[in-house]
Amino acid sequence: MSAAEPRTIVLFRHAKADWPQVSDHERPLADRGRHDAPVAGRRLAETGIDFDLALCSTAVRTRETWKLAVHELPHRPKTVYEERVYEASPGELISVLNETLEDVRSIILIGHNPGVQGLAEILAGQYEDDARARMNDRGFPTSAFAVLSHTGSWKSLEPGVGTLTEFWAPGA
Template sequence: MHRLILMRHAQAEASSPSGGDEARPLSNTGRKEAVRMGQTLAERGLTPDLALVSSAVRTRQTWDQMHDAFGDVEVRDEPRLYNAPSDVLRRFVESCEDEAGCLMLLAHNPGVHVLATEYLSESAASPAILDRLAGGFPTAAAALFTVDVAGRCVFEGFLTPRDLGVA
């Protein structure tokens, strides 16, 4: 793996018809966020070879809104990514590092945010970068990392829907 995209699902409705959190669908804004993020990542050459996607409705719908921008990508729906803590997310990333040149992990906060912050700390990111992520990890945000020869995730960028003009 030479690139990693850690992404949080797009904005979801406050509730689901069934009442369960895992079944919450995307909002209209969330659908727009996901489409725009997919387009932006693809325009920047950040197309995943493999996408690990939480099985929650909102993460699946986020991927569904993004996938046209990417073309043919192997996708794995993974129930264990639902609300997983950072250590579980990290194990998924590490288990797939030899399977893809560019890996996308599409999951939930706080796990995604914590893992991104851990990678930043481990790669000795600048205080300005740490401050940017300290402000939160909004819906449909993506932390972008280059993976060096030693396997360290080095910060490449952080995109939010607001940065892309989606509010």
């Protein structure tokens, strides 16, 4: 694959988590999260994106979200559970994405706010349709995802180089 070919990045916020007496990293999904994650997975399948790689935070709620969502996809991508995605800033997430192998065309990152929302806002230098308005109106609620396209190598991923092509949130 040449570096000039388009690449797709999906930033997927974990589903609604519960607040039991455990550390933040160990928080499981709430009932609503267990309902919304497969719904988000079905909507991800409707995008037609054939993911080559999933990068998922190691937190319990992100792993549970991905486990429920991925079953709705027609193809299960290679999944890497990446500790650096947990509590990462947008800059730290860009650094993780910069390490992606060049033969990967499409990637889904399952993570947390405020990093996921911040990364969507920072990467998007352009917008299609009303994706920006929908993201701005809704914020970036649990189970939401943003789809961005980028032409260039993963190493060239930096603020403003992407196009926000779609934003989806449950109930939208």
